[in-house]
Amino acid sequence: MVTDTTFSISQLAKEFGVTTRTIRHYEDMHLLSPQRQGQKRIYTFADRTKLKLIVRGKRLGLSLQESGDLLHMYEPGKNNIDQLERTVEYIGASRQKLSQQLRDISTMLDELNKAEAGCKAELEAHSKLTKKT
Numbered sequence: 001m002v003t004d005t006t007f008s009i010s011q012l013a014k015e016f017g018v019t020t021r022t023i024r025h026y027e028d029m030h031l032l033s034p035q036r037q038g039q040k041r042i043y044t045f046a047d048r049t050k051l052k053l054i055v056r057g058k059r060l061g062l063s064l065q066e067s068g069d070l071l072h073m074y075e076p077g078k079n080n081i082d083q084l085e086r087t088v089e090y091i092g093a094s095r096q097k098l099s100q101q102l103r104d105i106s107t108m109l110d111e112l113n114k115a116e117a118g119c120k121a122e123l124e125a126h127s128k129l130t131k132k133t
Contacts, residue, residue: 007043009034015048016055026054031068061094 013020026032027041032050034041043051050071057067070090073083 005045006035007048009041009043012043012048012051016051018051018055023051026051026064029064029068031064031071060091061098062090066090 007015009020009023012018013023023032027034031054032043032047034043034047036042053071054064054067057070058064062070070083070087073086074080
């Protein structure tokens with residue numbers, strides 16, 4: 001039975017904007033482990049928090065493996081310095097990757113602009129030749 005302190009897979013999917021299939025995939029990867037009532041999955045506040053962190057990690061560019069590492073490092077009641085340091089490490093790597101992608105996109109846009117300008121110049125030259133004949 002789903003209560004005010006538990007959640008169904010549909011509720012969590014709707015709340016976090018993911019599919020139920022995505023949540024089941026996270027279970028397969030051992031990132032979430034809901035209780036079961038027969039075939040029905042019952043998620044706790046802890047499961048909800050884990051899903052929230054996984055979704056946030058994806059927005060930050062973390063892989064599911066990295067998010068899983070961070071989730072498994074968490075120890076309630078401890079200072080979790082190791083987890084925080086690893087989080088900073090993962091964020092730095094994600095930032096570097098995004099910065100490289102931004103440089104790559106900028107280079108590609110420059111190349112597109114040059115190619116387009118070249119094509120337009122040739123079209124203009126062809127148009128002038130056609131008008132003369």
